[in-house]
Amino acid sequence: MAVPGPAPIPVPASTPASAPASSVGPLLRDWRRRRRISQLDLALRADSSARHISFVETGRSRPSEEMVLRLAEHLDVPVRERNALLLAAGYAPRYTETTLDDPAMDVLREGLTELLRAYEPYPAVIVDGTYTVVAANRGIALLMEGLPEHLLAPPLNVMRITLHPEGLAPRILNLPEWRGHLLDQMKRQLALSRSPALRELYDEVAAYPVPPSGSLTPADGAPCPVLPGFALPLRIGHDGHALSFLSTIATFNTPMDVTVAELAMETFLPADPATAKYLASVTT
Known part of the structure; x- marks a missing residue:
């Protein structure tokens, strides 16, 4: 029996971005704990200090947009969730979400x-x-x-x-x-x-x-x-x-x-x- 060729690429159902938390600190702390990385280790990887990481996680310091993206990179945060981190920190999403029929x-x-x-x-x-x-x-x-x-x-x-x-x-x-x-x-x-x-x-x-x-x-x-x-x-x-x-x-x-x-x-x-x-x- 003949088998059809490659199926045309339809538009996959999109998943809405995660709802932002009240601040970016708890989200970053959650990702760090998921990765089982200490504040000191994350600070060394991101060229920061454990004190600053602690202040960010507890809400005592608001990270810059660059710092949010840097921490997300070292925590291997998925692209969709990086947008959620940026929103939680008060910044615009960095990554687009383009449908496949665009x-x-x-x-x-x-x-x-x-x-x-x-x-x-x-x-x-x-x-x-x-x-x-x-x-x-x-x-x-x-x-x-x-x-x-x-x-x-x-x-x-x-x-x-x-x-x-x-x-x-x-x-x-x-x-x-x-x-x-x-x-x-x-x-x-x-x-x-x-x-x-x-x-x-x-x-x-x-x-x-x-x-x-x-x-x-x-x-x-x-x-x-x-x-x-x-x-x-x-x-x-x-x-x-x-x-x-x-x-x-x-x-x-x-x-x-x-x-x-x-x-x-x-x-x-x-x-x-x-x-x-x-x-x-x-x-x-």
């Missing part, structure tokens, strides 16, 4: 579509900060064949599609390990983000009942190959074959826009020759 994003959209197409026949998908699908290629469409319509209705969400008991979960041959990997990934993201939408998504997918893993032969019917031990593979069934992938995630370096900062491209590289051969045969 003409200014034309080059970006075209580039992402080309990346997805170039990776075929291997699966690749682009998601936003809450794992909503922005675009996907034919390799991803192949893996999602036969899923129920309610999971494929927009907006598609990769965590929901993957972990739902009616989604890909029953097809994943190493589901306990892969499910644990995905939930740990979301936990790490939650430690970096104050997103209520992400927390709600995590609570939803973590509560899904876990169906039993399947059992299939490799894609060419040969004995199961020894998979690489340096990374956890995704092992998933398709049309009676067992496919194995290694995944990578790429993000934009030093983004200056909230939308761009929250985009991530996940690619799935065949972990054995049989998987590569099978994908080539079914997508040509």
Whole structure:
């Protein structure tokens, strides 16, 4: 059956910026504690003093706009939350949030579509900060064949599609390990983000009942190959074959826009020759 080409990039649902606190001090203190950094260590990194950091956190001193951004940089605060820090300190947001259908994003959209197409026949998908699908290629469409319509209705969400008991979960041959990997990934993201939408998504997918893993032969019917031990593979069934992938995630370096900062491209590289051969045969 023919698989459609890369999906056009729609506009992901935007997440409102975090509501600013009464002052920037408590927010900065919270981020510092999340990172488990002492006031002295933060002061040394930001070329300041522990006394000044203490005064900022307790509200006795109002940091300059430059200092807010410097502290946010050393605390690895996400771009969206840096705007919240600036607002809490009484400054205008520094980072724009441009929707993907804006003409200014034309080059970006075209580039992402080309990346997805170039990776075929291997699966690749682009998601936003809450794992909503922005675009996907034919390799991803192949893996999602036969899923129920309610999971494929927009907006598609990769965590929901993957972990739902009616989604890909029953097809994943190493589901306990892969499910644990995905939930740990979301936990790490939650430690970096104050997103209520992400927390709600995590609570939803973590509560899904876990169906039993399947059992299939490799894609060419040969004995199961020894998979690489340096990374956890995704092992998933398709049309009676067992496919194995290694995944990578790429993000934009030093983004200056909230939308761009929250985009991530996940690619799935065949972990054995049989998987590569099978994908080539079914997508040509």
